[in-house]
Amino acid sequence: MIQFLLNDTLKSERLDPNTTVLQYLRRHLRRCGSKEGCASGDCGACTVVLAEADGERLRYRSVNACLTFVSALHGKQLLTVEDLRHQGRLHAVQQAMVDCHGSQCGFCTPGFVMSLFCLQKNSDGYQREQALQALAGNLCRCTGYRPIVAAAQQACTAKTPDQFDARQAETLTRLRQIPAADESGGDGKRCLMPQTLDQLAQWYVQHPQAKLLAGGTDLALEVTQRHQDLPLTIAIGQLAELRQIERGAQLRIGAGVTLSELYRALGHEHPALGALLQRFASQQIRNQGTLGGNIANASPIGDGAPLLLALDAVLTLRCGAQRRELPLDAFFLAYRQTALQPGEFIESIQLPASIPADFRIWKVSKRLKDDISAVCGAFNLQIEDGRVRSARIAFGGMAATPKRAVACEQALLGARWEHASVERAAQALTQDFTPLSDFRASGAYRMLVAQNLLRRYFIALSAPATVIEVTSHE
Numbered sequence: 001m002i003q004f005l006l007n008d009t010l011k012s013e014r015l016d017p018n019t020t021v022l023q024y025l026r027r028h029l030r031r032c033g034s035k036e037g038c039a040s041g042d043c044g045a046c047t048v049v050l051a052e053a054d055g056e057r058l059r060y061r062s063v064n065a066c067l068t069f070v071s072a073l074h075g076k077q078l079l080t081v082e083d084l085r086h087q088g089r090l091h092a093v094q095q096a097m098v099d100c101h102g103s104q105c106g107f108c109t110p111g112f113v114m115s116l117f118c119l120q121k122n123s124d125g126y127q128r129e130q131a132l133q134a135l136a137g138n139l140c141r142c143t144g145y146r147p148i149v150a151a152a153q154q155a156c157t158a159k160t161p162d163q164f165d166a167r168q169a170e171t172l173t174r175l176r177q178i179p180a181a182d183e184s185g186g187d188g189k190r191c192l193m194p195q196t197l198d199q200l201a202q203w204y205v206q207h208p209q210a211k212l213l214a215g216g217t218d219l220a221l222e223v224t225q226r227h228q229d230l231p232l233t234i235a236i237g238q239l240a241e242l243r244q245i246e247r248g249a250q251l252r253i254g255a256g257v258t259l260s261e262l263y264r265a266l267g268h269e270h271p272a273l274g275a276l277l278q279r280f281a282s283q284q285i286r287n288q289g290t291l292g293g294n295i296a297n298a299s300p301i302g303d304g305a306p307l308l309l310a311l312d313a314v315l316t317l318r319c320g321a322q323r324r325e326l327p328l329d330a331f332f333l334a335y336r337q338t339a340l341q342p343g344e345f346i347e348s349i350q351l352p353a354s355i356p357a358d359f360r361i362w363k364v365s366k367r368l369k370d371d372i373s374a375v376c377g378a379f380n381l382q383i384e385d386g387r388v389r390s391a392r393i394a395f396g397g398m399a400a401t402p403k404r405a406v407a408c409e410q411a412l413l414g415a416r417w418e419h420a421s422v423e424r425a426a427q428a429l430t431q432d433f434t435p436l437s438d439f440r441a442s443g444a445y446r447m448l449v450a451q452n453l454l455r456r457y458f459i460a461l462s463a464p465a466t467v468i469e470v471t472s473h474e
Helices: 019-027 092-097 109-121 128-135 146-157 167-174 197-206 218-223 260-266 270-276 283-288 291-296 304-310 404-414 421-430 443-462
Strands: 002-006 011-012 045-054 057-064 077-079 183-186 189-192 211-213 233-237 246-249 250-254 314-319 322-327 331-333 344-352 360-364 377-385 385-397
Touching: 002 167, 002 197, 011 270, 045 109, 045 304, 057 109, 057 218, 057 283, 077 283, 077 385, 092 109, 092 146, 092 360, 109 146, 183 443, 197 314, 197 344, 211 421, 246 260, 246 331, 246 360, 250 377, 260 270, 260 331, 270 304, 291 344, 385 404, 404 421, 421 443
Parallel strands: 002 077, 189 233, 211 233
Antiparallel strands: 002 011, 045 057, 045 077, 183 189, 246 250, 250 344, 314 322, 314 344, 360 377, 377 385
16 A cells, blocks of 8 residues: 655555556546646656655655656655645746746646746746756647746746645655555555665565566556556665765765756766756656666667766676676667566666766757657767877667777777877777667668767867857757
């Protein structure tokens, strides 16, 4: 059984663990404010907000209800668009949408309102770039975004305490009174909810056929898009041990660290990493999706793998009480196949303690925000006395797995860092990859993009004052 607060009402539910929060709201509770536009986390019409204890305050996260299984609600507060109106008055973010004419057909409006609500809760005043990031996962087909951005500015500039602020201490107390749950289930399906890392390791050895459920932003598609049943899942999002970032001789990132948490911890310290994370899907996805899940998913177009391959990442894998370390470039075996053994999972990812200043990673996709890569390239070269002393270059979207460009690296090693050497290395990419054509890009386009990203890296390092991208959203 799971327990959570639906606004200020305590709910105790025994539900099919394959049920998404959107299905629960619309079918079970008849709360139809949250809309289903895509069932894949692309449009934001289903956006809801989860609040959970973070010290002595509530932390608010926008999530896609269509990709969030109900097990993720345990011990949290669920807020939907129906909860914002209070004592007959619209919430400030709703009123801002009215004042700024931010709604036309209205289908997407509840999702925008909830993203604005979460933005307002997590901001101290209006910052345009922060607002654009918060709204990038919400698509509007008719109004256009200028009035919606204006609503964000009004809501964040004129921020005043609301009913949720007034009840924060009470909500925190009630959330802390909810006991831990070790299992939820219904309709013959089960979701195990271990409370410790050791318990997870034990249960996964006992049930190696189970699907591990971290953020679920990809796993949920098995249910919502492919209409498959998941008879047994093991939820790991509640395990604090998997959500630690430790600094020392190495940087150790727990496999359960969400992409939003990773950005808060490292994004400003490492600009190239931060820039990629800001383009990693949408804010709603980043609030749920984990770095470990992105790697274990083994998608050839996942953005995490090229980044980590170029930084020489090492995985700590665990099966029962046994741990082993495996370089990431030995992890991907074939399309969607990895070196994980039955009952084994990623516990953490290890990186160098500091990310080199010359490290760069770029993502090319059809849309700037909230889109999947056609090509993602990561570059990590060490140049001394005008010559390349070490090279690690990796790409996503160029092969059946994320992959290092070994021939390209070899062409650069020992060579002078000059245009001619870069051109030879660009040609060597044709030995590394034979990219396929699909609806995102042709093979020829992908190859040209990969070569141009290498050329872009040369310009970025050799002529850093050269403007090589549009950076203004004005």
